[in-house]
Amino acid sequence: MTDECFGHPRLAALYDPLDPDRTDLDAYLRLAEESGARRVLDIGCGTGVFALLLAGRGIHVVAVDPAAASLDVARAKPGGERVRWIHGDATSLPPLRVDLATMTANVAQAITDPLLWRETLRGAYAALRPGGLLVFETRDPARRAWEEWNRAASYRVTEVPGAGRVESWVELTAVRGPLVTFRWTYVFAADGQVLTSDSTLRFRERPEIEAELAAQGYTLEAVRDAPDRPTRELVFLARRPRPSKDASPVTGR
Ligand SMILES: C[S@@+](CC[C@H](N)C(=O)[O-])C[C@H]1O[C@@H](n2cnc3c(N)ncnc32)[C@H](O)[C@@H]1O
Numbered sequence: 001m002t003d004e005c006f007g008h009p010r011l012a013a014l015y016d017p018l019d020p021d022r023t024d025l026d027a028y029l030r031l032a033e034e035s036g037a038r039r040v041l042d043i044g045c046g047t048g049v050f051a052l053l054l055a056g057r058g059i060h061v062v063a064v065d066p067a068a069a070s071l072d073v074a075r076a077k078p079g080g081e082r083v084r085w086i087h088g089d090a091t092s093l094p095p096l097r098v099d100l101a102t103m104t105a106n107v108a109q110a111i112t113d114p115l116l117w118r119e120t121l122r123g124a125y126a127a128l129r130p131g132g133l134l135v136f137e138t139r140d141p142a143r144r145a146w147e148e149w150n151r152a153a154s155y156r157v158t159e160v161p162g163a164g165r166v167e168s169w170v171e172l173t174a175v176r177g178p179l180v181t182f183r184w185t186y187v188f189a190a191d192g193q194v195l196t197s198d199s200t201l202r203f204r205e206r207p208e209i210e211a212e213l214a215a216q217g218y219t220l221e222a223v224r225d226a227p228d229r230p231t232r233e234l235v236f237l238a239r240r241p242r243p244s245k246d247a248s249p250v251t252g253r
Contacts, residue, residue, distance in 0.1 A: 003110075004197035005184055006046060006067035010163075011195055013073055014186065015047045017160040018168060023228045025050050027235070028104055031135060032059065037099035041127050043090045043120065043136075044107030048074025048083065055082040062096060064088055090123030091116070097129045103136035106233075109201040112179060117202075121216045128240040134218065137226055137235045141203035145232065146172055146180045164190035178203045206234055213238045 005011045032040060032054060042051045045063035047070050054061045056079055064086040065071055071085050086093065090101075101124040111117045124134050139145050155169040167187040174181040181200045187193075206223060213220055218238035226233035 002067040003199045009069040012069035039098040041098040041101040046070045091119040096127040101134045108136045108138045112202040130242045134238045137233045
C-alpha cells in the first residue's frame with residue numbers, strides 16, 4: 001500500500017510543484033560526483049527528480065518505487081527514457097552491481113515495518129558492488145520535527161500549472177513511540193475536489209540504525225549533517241565492504 005500523496009495520480013502530479021526547492025539533493029549529487037559513481041540505484045525515487053539529475057550527467061540509473069503514479073510522472077519527464085524505472089522496492093530487484101545506492105528525502109522513514117526495513121538494507125547491499133556505498137537520510141528524532149506539522153504552519157495556496165489553484169496543509173494525527181502519523185489535505189479550486197493522504201513515518205534513533213547496518217554487513221563510513229537542514233537530519237554513509245584477503249577461497253588444491 002502506497003500513501004495517497006505518492007500513489008494517487010492527481011496527488012503524485014502535485015509532488016514537484018508543491019516542493020520545487022530540491023537543494024536537498026545537492027549533497028547527494030556532490031557525493032555521486034566525488035565518488036565517481038557510474039551506476040546508481042535510487043530507492044524510493046518518487047517522481048524521479050534525483051534519478052533524472054544523475055542521468056543528465058551521463059550516469060546509468062536504476063530507480064525503484066512502489067508508487068506507480070509517481071513513476072508515471074517520472075517517466076513522462078524530459079530524459080525519462082534514460083532511466084531504468086522499476087515498480088517495486090529494494091526487496092525485488094533484478095541482479096545489479098551499482099557503485100552507489102541512495103534513499104533521498106527521508107524514504108528510509110517511510111519504510112516503517114522493521115522487517116521491510118531490514119530487507120531493504122539487504123536488497124541495497126545485494127545491489128551494490130563490493131566497495132559500493134549506500135547513502136540515506138532520516139530525521140533526527142531529538143528535533144521532534146512533527147511538532148511543527150500543523151495546519152497553521154503548513155497552510156498554503158499554490159498555483160499549479162495544469163491543475164490550477166491548490167490549497168494544502170498537514171495535520172498531525174498520532175504519535176505512538178517512534179511512529180508519527182499525519183494527514184495531508186488538498187483542495188482543488190478548479191472542481192472543488194478534496195483529497196486526503198495519510199502517512200506514517202518511523203523516527204529511528206542513530207544507534208538503532210547503526211546496529212541494523214552492521215547486522216546486514218555494512219561498514220559505517222560516516223554519519224553527517226544535511227547541509228541544507230543543519231542539525232535536523234542524520235545522513236548515513238554505509239559501505240558494502242570489499243572481501244578481505246583472509247576470506248578469499250583457498251587455491252592450489
Ligand atoms: C518523500 S518521497 C521521496 C521521493 C524521492 N526520493 C525524492 O527525493 O523526491 C518518499 C518515497 O518513498 C517511497 N516509498 C515508500 N515505501 C517504500 C519502500 N518500501 N521502498 C522504497 N520506496 C518506498 C514512496 O512511494 C515515495 O515515493
